[in-house]
Amino acid sequence: EHFDTLLAGGINYYSNTVQVADANSSSGFGGGYMDLSTLDRIQRVQGVLAVSPGVYDTAKPGSASVVSMGVPDFIANFDPNWNRYSPLKLSLAGGRWVGDASRLEVDLGSSIAAEFHVRVGDTIALPVRPSDAQPGFVNHRFTVVGILKPTLTAPDSGAYVSLHDAQMIEGDSLPTALRGQVDPYQLITGAVVYAQPGVNLDSLATRINSAVPTVEATKPSTLVNAFKSGGAVFTVMTTAAALLALVIGGLSVVNTMLMSVSERVREIGLKKAIGARTHHILREFLAEAALIGLIGGVAGYLLGLVLTTLLNGSNPSGGLFLVTPGLTALAIGFAVALGAVAGLLPAIRAARMDPVRALRAQ
Numbered sequence: 001e002h003f004d005t006l007l008a009g010g011i012n013y014y015s016n017t018v019q020v021a022d023a024n025s026s027s028g029f030g031g032g033y034m035d036l037s038t039l040d041r042i043q044r045v046q047g048v049l050a051v052s053p054g055v056y057d058t059a060k061p062g063s064a065s066v067v068s069m070g071v072p073d074f075i076a077n078f079d080p081n082w083n084r085y086s087p088l089k090l091s092l093a094g095g096r097w098v099g100d101a102s103r104l105e106v107d108l109g110s111s112i113a114a115e116f117h118v119r120v121g122d123t124i125a126l127p128v129r130p131s132d133a134q135p136g137f138v139n140h141r142f143t144v145v146g147i148l149k150p151t152l153t154a155p156d157s158g159a160y161v162s163l164h165d166a167q168m169i170e171g172d173s174l175p176t177a178l179r180g181q182v183d184p185y186q187l188i189t190g191a192v193v194y195a196q197p198g199v200n201l202d203s204l205a206t207r208i209n210s211a212v213p214t215v216e217a218t219k220p221s222t223l224v225n226a227f228k229s230g231g232a233v234f235t236v237m238t239t240a241a242a243l244l245a246l247v248i249g250g251l252s253v254v255n256t257m258l259m260s261v262s263e264r265v266r267e268i269g270l271k272k273a274i275g276a277r278t279h280h281i282l283r284e285f286l287a288e289a290a291l292i293g294l295i296g297g298v299a300g301y302l303l304g305l306v307l308t309t310l311l312n313g314s315n316p317s318g319g320l321f322l323v324t325p326g327l328t329a330l331a332i333g334f335a336v337a338l339g340a341v342a343g344l345l346p347a348i349r350a351a352r353m354d355p356v357r358a359l360r361a362q
Helices: 002-014 038-043 110-115 163-172 201-211 220-263 265-273 278-314 325-342 344-351 355-360
Strands: 018-022 048-054 056-058 074-077 092-095 105-108 123-126 140-148 158-161 190-195 215-218
Touching: 002 220, 018 201, 018 220, 038 048, 038 190, 038 201, 048 074, 056 163, 074 163, 105 110, 105 123, 110 140, 123 158, 140 158, 140 163, 158 163, 190 201, 201 215, 201 220, 215 220, 220 265, 220 278, 220 325, 220 344, 265 278, 265 355, 278 325, 278 344, 325 344
Parallel strands: 074 158, 105 140
Antiparallel strands: 018 190, 018 215, 048 190, 056 074, 092 140, 105 158, 123 140
């Protein structure tokens, strides 16, 4: 469920904004640098409501090789236009928002705050010093002034600072030879464009590219399709795994119940001889099959709960798996239903058994 929420959040956000990056960037949004003054040119494009500068960096350099099933921790400047125009609203669980004048203050997403065990008033070093840090590595201690409420989407993994501090961190990541030659406070890694009501965002992206050749505005439909394609692959994989588990579980119940029927032939014959009707036998064996499904479902649920807890705990970005009461009820209920359906054939076989032949058996 966490993956579905994460995917839906990404689609919701990117379908309602235009992401802008440097036109010479080969790695897409956030892969190069734009001059801060470029935002004024973008703002003048017809259909643009607001433009927000973006400076994005990894919160844990050197962790790109770590397998992560969630959103990697990141550092970004806080966008004051986010809650004003974005469909994905953010709110604080405690503390306050950082402001344009904030210095060495940070708002943390719920996942990154939990990962580093920090609360409002604590300090955290950003970016986190990697074990193989180079001699020129620089980080700063930030005071946590706010912690966001969980959204189960990308913002949970973010550390939000003022634009000034985000540019400072980005400047620290520049090669040592360039640090004295480039003014980091005039650089941004991207921009977010919010459109006026009724404006087609794909068309707006095209107009931005025409009016400002030095940038590349990505059509929202392109990003949304990428999200949907990734979601489709994940869905196929999980569906295939579920079908495999369904077949194995169903065959296991059928085999168990057939063995039970063959071992209890005389018992079935005796019950029918003293008055048990066909529907009594049928109901008894269906109940046993459902009980097997229940036991298997509970055992599988507990095993899955342990595995997801371990995976989420080992995942540096807070984990991807979310077990909810609704999902729990669905999983166990499905296991019971599977057991009952799989036990139907053996139950019918037992119910139709001739009592005379059954008593003569064995």
